[in-house]
Amino acid sequence: MPEETQQDSCCPPFGGGNDHPHEERLGWHEYFMSVAHLISRRATCTRGHIGAVLVRDNNILSTGYNGAPSGLPHCNETTCKIYRSTHPDGTIEENCVNTIHAEINAIAQAAKHGVSIKDADIYITASPCIHCLKVLINVGIKTIYYDKPYKIDHISELLRLSGIKLVQIHVEVP
Numbered sequence: 001m002p003e004e005t006q007q008d009s010c011c012p013p014f015g016g017g018n019d020h021p022h023e024e025r026l027g028w029h030e031y032f033m034s035v036a037h038l039i040s041r042r043a044t045c046t047r048g049h050i051g052a053v054l055v056r057d058n059n060i061l062s063t064g065y066n067g068a069p070s071g072l073p074h075c076n077e078t079t080c081k082i083y084r085s086t087h088p089d090g091t092i093e094e095n096c097v098n099t100i101h102a103e104i105n106a107i108a109q110a111a112k113h114g115v116s117i118k119d120a121d122i123y124i125t126a127s128p129c130i131h132c133l134k135v136l137i138n139v140g141i142k143t144i145y146y147d148k149p150y151k152i153d154h155i156s157e158l159l160r161l162s163g164i165k166l167v168q169i170h171v172e173v174p
């Protein structure tokens with residue numbers, strides 16, 4: 001998307017002076033990933049805090065974080081209920097029974113409010129698990145932007161077969 005052309009003189013510098021004359025404007029990828037990190041702070045599963053943002057045409061369509069279904073006790077109020085599953089490669093994966101993952105919650109919010117997410121991209125603070133990836137493929141996500149890698153070897157074959165793109169965008173979280 002082309003940068004907006006705005007005259008520098010339209011807004012006086014905050015506080016009457018420009019303390020950061022060389023401060024770079026946040027790019028779109030950093031902007032949406034930073035929003036995903038902020039949203040992750042609403043997460044309630046003590047296993048990990050993840051945030052997700054669905055975006056199309058540089059516009060936020062929906063957001064989600066990991067936590068219990070609406071109205072049910074959250075892990076930070078009770079405890080995580082961990083279950084283990086064995087991946088076909090023999091590695092053990094642990095998940096929390098209480099929790100809906102951030103990506104799925106973002107999709108659920110869009111569905112609840114009738115927002116089309118076809119051909120959208122998603123920004124997630126961690127790469128998706130294989131279960132969420134299957135849903136992301138089916139709702140028509142084009143590109144998954146993630147910050148922290150999570151068991152990417154588990155999803156490599158599905159990425160290759162589906163053609164969905166996975167791109168790392170790392171942002172420094174203050």
Ligand SMILES: [Zn+2]
Pocket residue numbers: 044045046047075079080081096097098099
């Ligand atoms: Zn939990």
Ligand SMILES: [Zn+2]
Pocket residue numbers: 101128129130131132133
């Ligand atoms: Zn997941």
